[in-house]
Amino acid sequence: MSVHDLIVVGTNKAHALGFLWPDPAVHLITEPWYESDYRGLGVQSISVVPDVRDVEAVRRAADSVISSSPRLRVLAPSERSVLAAGFLRTCYGLEGTGFETSVNFTSKPIMARKFAEAGVPVAGNAWVTTAPALVDEVSRRGHDVVIKPAMGTGNAGVLRISGGEQLQTYAESISVPPPGGWLVQDRVAVEHEFHLDALVVNHQLCGPVVSQYFEPCLNWTTGTFFGSFVLDEANPTALDIISLGNRAVRALGLRSGVVHLEVFQDRYGLICNEIACRPGGDGVTLSVSATRGRDFWTDVIALERGWSSDHSSSIFPGYGWVALPRGSGRVRSISDRRELEGIDGVVAVDLTVREGDIMRRSNGGYAAAGFCLVQSRDDLPMERIREQIRAQFILEADPVA
Structure with a gap:
């Protein structure tokens, strides 16, 4: 053996x-x-x-x-x-x-409770486990909330409720509550949304990279060229988020590993949304690896295997990532990777679908056919690169019965 x-x-x-x-x-x-x-x-x-x-x-x-x-x-x-x-x-x-x-790190209600107990700022919330309790709690909070499965991944099952009729329609669709029920969260008037990605060594963030999403994640829909860009390491907001990240790690008791932290900013300050003890999804690791100057997955695996390693890293500025949106159906045609890499500011392209593939409908509100690693310059802002990608990317699909 x-x-x-x-x-x-x-x-x-x-x-x-x-x-x-x-x-x-x-x-x-x-x-x-x-x-x-x-x-x-x-x-x-x-x-x-x-x-x-x-x-x-x-x-x-x-x-x-x-x-x-x-x-x-x-x-x-x-x-x-x-x-x-x-x-x-x-x-x-x-x-x-x-x-x-x-x-x-996986139960959203327990995470929110531990954050609150440690003084980490979170949105007002409640944990409910039955459909009647869900209706009562959302109604009590004025029908302006976000509902999340207690044990969920990404945006799957996350829903914004903005009225009694929408709540009733959702409640009537529930046959069996999700495992652990739901976290009902007061809706935050998000002005900006960020993510932090880092290794954790001895309860401290190691080599943290802070990025800002192009727009808050709950605004993403099918067809959105979503993504994020890395903030300068001396950016005051980035420094505040790193401090918040260290507090979040200690509140949940992580000694060693990796974290992906999601942070809201409203008119009053920063709010810790969620944290995961695994690398970020979508194009996050492309951007983090380029920014650190070394492959993030390689460092994560070395740390998990207990191999001795120098976990320090340099910060190379200007990187970000842009998702290539998709719907569902059989792919008839898709842009050539080399054509997309010819766009000024696009460093590399990772396509996850190809001609003939069947794209299934996502459980969440968005899905991607691939990701572009991008790098801005003084004369080439990130938004211009994103606009060029949006103008040139083509994905055509036929319905599948």
């Missing part, structure tokens, strides 16, 4: 971790619909479970691997795999983030 030193509980990040799969010391636990993606990338050791959120199924799949590899580490590259990875570490006494801390 092969001796492994890393279990990856993987879902939709197969290509992002492509450099990892030829390593025979890596064992993958994934779901049936992702198995072919990983096998196509050369993964040599795979277990398949129906759902990585079923922590007992993941534990059973990991049993034989862990029994032969006592110094094993576990990597959770996506939100849906964080709980299972924490469960494995706690069950088998493995190094890394345990189950309780994983819950702090």
